[in-house]
Amino acid sequence: MEIKKLSKTKDKLTFEIRGINHSYVNTIRRLILSEVPTLAIEDVEFKKNHSILYDEIVAHRLGLVPLKTDLKSADEKTEVQFTLKTKGPGYVYASDLKSKDTKCKPVHPKMPIVKLLEKQELQLVATAKLGNGKQHMKWSPGAVYYTQESTITINNKSPKLEEFKSKYPPQAFDKKGQLDKKGIIDNNLVDACEGVCEEVLKVDYSNTDFIFTVESWGQLECKEMVVKAIDIFNNQLTEFSKLIKK
Numbered sequence: 001m002e003i004k005k006l007s008k009t010k011d012k013l014t015f016e017i018r019g020i021n022h023s024y025v026n027t028i029r030r031l032i033l034s035e036v037p038t039l040a041i042e043d044v045e046f047k048k049n050h051s052i053l054y055d056e057i058v059a060h061r062l063g064l065v066p067l068k069t070d071l072k073s074a075d076e077k078t079e080v081q082f083t084l085k086t087k088g089p090g091y092v093y094a095s096d097l098k099s100k101d102t103k104c105k106p107v108h109p110k111m112p113i114v115k116l117l118e119k120q121e122l123q124l125v126a127t128a129k130l131g132n133g134k135q136h137m138k139w140s141p142g143a144v145y146y147t148q149e150s151t152i153t154i155n156n157k158s159p160k161l162e163e164f165k166s167k168y169p170p171q172a173f174d175k176k177g178q179l180d181k182k183g184i185i186d187n188n189l190v191d192a193c194e195g196v197c198e199e200v201l202k203v204d205y206s207n208t209d210f211i212f213t214v215e216s217w218g219q220l221e222c223k224e225m226v227v228k229a230i231d232i233f234n235n236q237l238t239e240f241s242k243l244i245k246k
Helices: 022-034 055-063 161-167 181-186 222-245
Strands: 002-008 012-018 038-049 079-087 090-093 112-116 121-131 142-154 201-216
Touching: 012 222, 022 142, 022 201, 022 222, 038 055, 038 079, 055 112, 055 121, 112 121, 142 181, 142 222, 201 222
Parallel strands: none
Antiparallel strands: 002 012, 012 201, 038 121, 079 121, 090 112, 142 201
16 A cells, blocks of 8 residues: 655645555545544533523534544543633624633634624533544544546547537636646546546546545544544454454
């Protein structure tokens, strides 16, 4: 197996994996989405709620606030408590949640929860618990997807180019009006160009090489998500091996 990083930003990682199969790469994808743990608000005790939203709706919105998660201490600390006490007028933001653990705080401080009018108050105690996407999507750490690596063959001299030109996305062409392989790949237009006319553009997909993309909601870094998923997979395989031997 070979792994090559293609691009990396704060919340997105794209890399190439060579020499594996669909089953393995899809297992990694599913483990990240459903097994990698994060913190999310699960229980909310309301002291005062004068807002226009019912308690249940406010609690639901709080549950969807991404919380920074420290996996190194996750085993010892599976719960974190937050308090919120504010008075209108004005918006209540995620930053108004005061955490008892400085490492665990909202990823997006300006995420709005509710709007309070003058003299309206909101007071509550919220408990964030460690969970995973298998239990509820609010614990899922991000979006994960992969594509088969493609080989694109273009024939810009084909007499059929003019006939099918309007069927291809405009972004697939360069300034000279020629189909451009780089533009197609950079704009993620491979699927849109496939099957229009193979005499003009043909796409062949690999069954052993894949482009893997991880997008984080912010609770964890992309690399953490992948490494943790592989650790979970290794532990599951070890356990499975012991059970077979029994």
